[in-house]
């Protein structure tokens with residue numbers, strides 16, 4: 001089992017907690033006397049740990065990076081991604097994931113003073129070591145710590161360490177299955193202990209059981225985004241949709257040098273949350289501050 005190097009605040013199974021011996025015992029007692037915990041809403045890293053949510057929009061627009069997965073014909077891959085997202089199309093919820101097919105490129109990251117994309121991207125050439133080699137996918141949420149509003153949501157999938165597929169074969173990670181779980185993170189849900197839930201932490205090759213939401217997942221989404229509270233507008237990504245993957249202009253107050261992939265400047269009051277998600281050998285999410 002992988003170790004979890006970062007602290008967590010919500011969601012993961014007690015079986016995965018990096019507890020000390022005393023705490024492990026406490027966890028075991030909790031398992032014995034308490035029912036499984038229901039759905040969990042992710043929160044800001046900072047106290048008072050405001051709940052993360054998509055604010056003032058009844059949708060989250062996303063785009064799939066060109067090529068989708070190298071393991072699957074692009075059209076098949078895109079269909080699987082769409083179906084994974086649509087798992088969260090619920091009668092009792094006003095929230096929908098909306099594809100933006102006119103965008104042909106995207107990458108993970110957030111630009112405070114520029115346009116953005118909520119990107120689903122397979123990383124086929126390099127999977128960063130800090131993500132963990134056994135991690136299948138990683139969802140990064142960037143939010144406003146003042147109110148928990150999600151400003152950007154990006155999913156990266158480990159095409160280096162895993163083979164992906166669309167038919168629930170025993171030796172591949174099912175795309176629809178994986179995306180359904182990641183999409184739950186994109187809308188603000190954390191892991192749950194409920195057996196059979198899409199937002200549980202356990203999955204692996206050949207598993208397609210996350211494709212369909214469990215009542216616990218449905219309750220979470222419909223509570224966060226009830227149909228009756230529909231804001232009536234589908235907002236583009238924060239700052240507008242970056243339709244051409246353009247870079248922001250240099251800051252006139254600085255030297256203009258900015259390393260590729262660097263994060264917003266020191267004035268940014270934003271924090272990214274990275275979730276280590278459906279993994280064959282599960283790791284929990286970790287937090288990653290934006291400096």
Ligand SMILES: [Zn+2]
Nearest residue numbers: 275276277278
């Ligand atoms: Zn997860």
